[in-house]
Amino acid sequence: MKAFLQSLVVAVLLALPLAAQAGTLTVKGSDTMVILGQRWAEEFMKKNASTKVQVTGGGSGVGLAALQNGTTEIAMSSREMKDAEKQKLRTRYNTTGTEIPVAKDGVTFYVNEANPLNALTVEQLRGIYVGDITNWKQVGGADAPIIIYSRENSSGTYVFVKDHVLDGEDYAASAQTLPGTAAVVNAVSKEKNSIGYGGAAYAKGIKELKIKVGNEEIAPSAENIKAGKYPLARDLYFYLRNKPSGEAKTFIDFALSPEGQALVTKVGYFPVK
């Protein structure tokens, strides 16, 4: 019994540093969401000076891994948590986590402004990204090789495209991975034969491809995404280990408030409410 008491004392002592960190909220994950997260944090801290909100990117996978190893309170993710990740959370913390949709987005494929194409089907995009289609003329474009830009595998957008466009198949080996959607946009704007993808909020200075469904060409517009018409619409999430409480709850309440959702629109995404 003495050993138990000693263990208990050790446990309490080890828990003290956590208490000392009170007042700092860590938010980590999706690069797609990092600008939105930072805007929320800035506005939130103006109203709650005693709370410091640290927002960092790295990708949805990184954020969800941080949630599993206890180094973040909130994980930002542009994809749903995988079964294996839920299982890890359940094994370690006896919880399946709490999922909160905080914004909506449409995964958008970009091409260079000089590219004459305006729309592609999901099947054509799959062909390009798995490496079956290697020349623009195969999809009605110019006779030029297709340069493929992709994201790193820690990215939620990478996983979303793999699941919803590539139907689970692997990306072509020739796909060049870039760190962050902004880097993809930048590269596509400079390489006229390239194609890339990312969140709608990043689509500045390049051409957004519409998705061809039958005879209809659907743009990643606010109306189409809200209406669920755009085939690659998705929710952006906050994930927590447990039900939100304390500072995390206050921050999430702010993000979901009319003021927080107005910031969503300002950044270029679409509100959930």
Added chain:
Amino acid sequence: MPRLVATLLAVSMCPAWAQQATPSEETTTPPTEPATDGAPQEAGLTPDTEVTPAKKLDELDERMTNAEGKIAALEEQNVETKNDLSALKKLKVSGYVQARYQYQESLDDTGAGGFSRFSVRRGRLKTTYTTDWAQLMLQIDAVPTTGVTVRDAEATLYLPGTHQQLSLTLGQMKWPFGYEAVQSSSDREMPERSRVVRAFLPDERDRGIKFAGTFLEGKLNVSAGLFDGDGIFNKGFIGTDNDKEKDFIGRAGFDLGWLSGGVSGWYGHSIAKGPNDAYRKAYERDRVALDAQLYMDLVPWGATALKGEYITGKTYSKSDGDTKVEQLGIPASGWYALLVQNVGLTNAVAVRYDWFDPENGRKNAASDGKPASTNSVGTLGVALLHYFGENLKVTAAYEMPMTASPDGAKDPHDNLFTLQMQAKY
């Protein structure tokens, strides 16, 4: 992109080109001093050595072509490296060590039994190689007592077109039965599995073939197969079957996230000679089990889990040193309930009660003031867990077995304290 880089290279080469041009200009400058022999100055003036703009452009073009070639070669190397890395990503190596100090008081007033010892309970090394269609898994256990033994050796085929939702596995693997037997020892809160699970599923593994599938987005899962049925350390038949009979074993489960559970069944026979048998005969070896796990978010400082399992059947195993001996045809049953409360990010408390009746239908008895070996045993265990980051877990557990002791018999003093450090990667 290669053209862009080549252009940048060309631009960066311009100063060098300008520097190279200067001396040639100098060579065309007439000498300030008169020639001594009256002959015209030759240096730099001959048509062979003069660098014309066309030549310079040719040279630049050649350099750009070279640069483009080098970039193309680098791109090829990059693709090759990515392919190599992609192959390496399929390989996963993991493992864990459970090192312990244990103390058990003397079993009775004579001072018999009991121990104070250090041990290495598990030393696992697991290698998994997974492709779209196949998986190889090999897990060995290296500990001072039994040396190196094979725990799992599996070859799995993922059925094409099922996104790895359906699979067929052949080899030595865990029995698809119940919850605690399938759960990794590195994830369990208590140092050992409950008594009933250890009895009915000794070492948790066997050789066989198993089909596994998940349906309805993982909400339903089924695992079933044919197995030798006698486990991996059956006395006299280590690593082999003790008969030609195959046992059918399976579990159908559901998983709603906050609640999961399942029903398991085992039907088979063990052909063996019992203590009173003249010849070998077929003994029923079967079990039925129910299990459930409930995950709750009740208190702000951490989640709560409640887990339970009930198993009943015939022909279980008892330990005999490092091997197991089948208790042929003997009906037995047992259950456990486990409560786990997480406290903050790094601590947890677990309380488990498990109960096992090693011979259903036989009354608890006693002789010479000691309980009979067929008496039921209830065990209350408490464990405190602390996690040092992702890789180290410390467990301090105290377990109090309570053997049914009728007719004034004394319950053995077999309470057990275990301090365990588990390092995992």
